[in-house]
Amino acid sequence: xxxxxxxxxxxxxxxxxxxxxxxxxxxxxxxxxxxxxxxxxxxxxxxxxxxxxxxxxxxxxxxxxxxxxxxxxxxxxxxxxxxxxxxxxxxxxxxxxxxxxxxxxxxxxxxxxxxxxxxxxxxxxxxxxxxxxxxxxxxxxxxxxxxxxxxxxxxxxxxxxxxxxxxxxxxxxxxxxxxxxxxxxxxxxxxxxxxxxxxxxxxxxxxxxxxxxxxxxxxxxxxxxxx
Numbered sequence: 228x229x230x231x232x233x234x235x236x237x238x239x240x241x242x243x244x245x246x247x248x249x250x251x252x253x254x255x256x257x258x259x260x261x262x263x264x265x266x267x268x269x270x271x272x273x274x275x276x277x278x279x280x281x282x283x284x285x286x287x288x289x290x291x292x293x294x295x296x297x298x299x300x301x302x303x304x305x306x307x308x309x310x311x312x313x314x315x316x317x318x319x320x321x322x323x324x325x326x327x328x329x330x331x332x333x334x335x336x337x338x339x340x341x342x343x344x345x346x347x348x349x350x351x352x353x354x355x356x357x358x359x360x361x362x363x364x365x366x367x368x369x370x371x372x373x374x375x376x377x378x379x380x381x382x383x384x385x386x387x388x389x390x391x392x393x394x395x396x397x398x399x400x401x402x403x404x405x406x407x408x409x410x411x412x413x414x415x416x417x418x419x420x421x422x423x424x425x426x427x428x429x430x431x432x433x434x435x436x437x438x439x440x441x442x443x444x445x446x447x448x449x450x451x452x453x454x
Contacts (some may be wrong), residue, residue: 228303228395230257230331233280236304238390242347254337258330266322266330273311273318275332279303282328283386283400285408287321299362300325300408302386304395309352310359312338325404358388375411377447379419380428382409384445387438396438405436423447 234240234255240248257280260266266277266284277284279301286299286307298320301307311318312335341348362385373381382405387396406416420436423429428444430437438444 228280230255230280232395233278233304233331236392236395237278237306239306239348239351242351243341243345247341247345250337250340251333255331255333258332260324260328260330262324262326264324264328266324266328267308267318269318269321271318273308273316274335275308276306276312276335276338277308277322278306278331278333280329280331283325283398283404284322284328284330285325287323288319289321297408297410300382300386302398304388304391305386306355309338309355313342313352325400325407373448375415376419376422378411379405379409379416380423380444380447383423383429383436383438384441384447387441389441391441396441398436398438399434400436401434 234248234251240251243251255278260282267273267275269288281303284301284305284307285297286301287295287297289295299307301322307322308318342352383398386398386408402416402420403413405411405420406413409416411419420429420431423444424431426443426447428438428440428447430439
């Protein structure tokens, strides 16, 4: 995916007028980050809104003991980091690449300018923040109530929105990386991916997972758990 494809597929971009769109294209710049590189770090000043052009990014935190937890995975097409910009606070998490990635960086000044000038952009942000809240509530539910197969399904689904074009609903990701997102071992993820593939929700190929039915993937329950 290129920057222009990312922007064309971003729902907030379509609602901007020509002048606003031109300012976005002028102000955004691209940054390439290698595998396990930091997009941003906890405690840093929030200077940018980030869009994922290619690769995979995980939102991660590490306790003083060294224990790490992954809060969210982000696929190409996703935008993140608006919370810290809106609250004018430093980052409260690390964002780390799981593979070589390319990011679009919108400066804070441009983000705030859109906030001041575009009702459409404001509506998108309300929807985006509501989505994030739902994801974190869902993550708590997944960990406490769901079995392994369902946890893997929800972790994959959380990386996408229903508005994603079908042609970009492909994750270039290894089973080990899926395990990091779901908090599971590669072996357990392998078994779950086979179950989800047999259900027709995904298609697995070498280094890639194709999302075939996002809606069913996001609500998946193992047969043994259904009432």
